[in-house]
Structure formats: C-alpha cells, structure tokens
Amino acid sequence: MSETVEKILSLLPGYNCGSCGFRQCKDFAAQITDEASLMRCPFLEREIFRKNLEQLKEIVGKEKIDEKEEEEEKEKEVIGIIDGLKADFSLGPLQEECSCREDIHPLDGSLEIKIGDILRYRPLGCPITHFAKVIDKSPGIFTVHIVGPLHRLGKNDFSFKDAGLCMILAFEGVVVKGKIPSVCQTVKFLPEHCMMQKVHSGIVVSAEGRRLRIEAIDLKVW
DSSP states (O other): HHHHHHHHHHSSSOOOTTTTSSSSSHHHHHHHOSSSTTOOGGGGGGGGGGHHHHHHHHHHHHHHHHHHHHHHHHHHHHEEETTTTEEEEEEOOOTOOOEEEEEEESSOTOOOOOOOOOEEEEEETTTSSSEEEEEETTEEEEEEEEEHHHHHHHHHHOEEEEEEEEEEEEEEEEEEEEEEOOOTTTTEEEEETTOOOOEEEEEEEETTTTEEEEEEEESSSO
C-alpha cells in the first residue's frame, strides 16, 4: 500500500460498510482518484468527518496535480526510435524551410557543386543515402536542405550529383520539443527530418531564442 493510500485510509470513517461499492475502506481508498470518487462515501459529509473531508480533498487535488506534471514531463521527452536514447530536444526547420540546415563536407573535393544542385551522398557514420539541395556554399563546405531518399522525391528521373561520403559539420534549426540549451553546451538532439530517427550529439555554438547552431556533430551517442 502506497503512502498516499495509507493517508487516505487513515482519514476515511473506517466502517467497512460497503456503501461506496467496495467491501472494505482500504479497497475504496486504493480506487480514489478525484473528488467525485471520494464522495462515494456517504459518511464523509457528516459534521464529524468534515475536517477529514477537507484533508482528503487536498490530498486528491495534489495527486491530480502531480500526475498532470508527470504527464507533461513525459510529453516533453524526446526518444530516438532506432537507438532508444533520450535526447535533450528535437530540432526542426527554420520558418518556411523544409528541414534543418546541414553543413556538409564531401571527402572527394574534386566535384564541382553549385547552389541549387541536388546532391546524393552518405553521411559519415550513417548507413542511409541522402539527397539534399544546396542552398549556400563556402570553400569545401555546402549548406543543404535534406529532400529525401529517392522515394521522398516523388519521381525517379531527376538530375543529381554524386558527392559520395560526406562529413556532417553542423546543424541549424529551431528547438521544437524539449529543453533549450545554452551556448557551449554539449547536447544530444534528434533532427526531425532524420530518416532513422537517431539521436545525434554536438556542441551548441550559437543560440538566439529557440534557434540553434550545433557543430562537432557525432552519431556515436552513448
């Protein structure tokens, strides 16, 4: 018997009369979840038990608040599907963008890449082939939006450039669910567009409200 149930039982009349629908008060005490169920005991409204009734209402009310807070905390949890790891937050796209921004570095530097190109590549440490659209570039580094594996593109004949194996250098997006971290904090996060729904890790290098930039990306999260 839990401490709360014991407290409730100690405040009930203790007649074991069955008026509540249970054979004994201890069975009734274990089933009380709110004020309505509490009032199934007809004796609690008698003057002799008025003080007990007020205490019981406080206990039941607190229990409901605690349960609500616990449920809210569970709703905030971000869990990776493939690895079952708990992340600090999920990262979604910036406003009116299709996915988080990623900075990638192709290990083969010989490919000529322009803004607007669709790249096919595999991130270092990930078994999934990605397709991404280049939205910005600097020497050796390309900022992209993930546009899918092949089936997400909705067509089979489209032009792309094969960038081969790429290092993932950074993510940029907004915290959708979970705690907002501070700059320089090492975090575990789940990119919403990740096809494997795998938790990543990295270091927050800038934070403006819910908008973050995370660098030193690693898929080997323990």
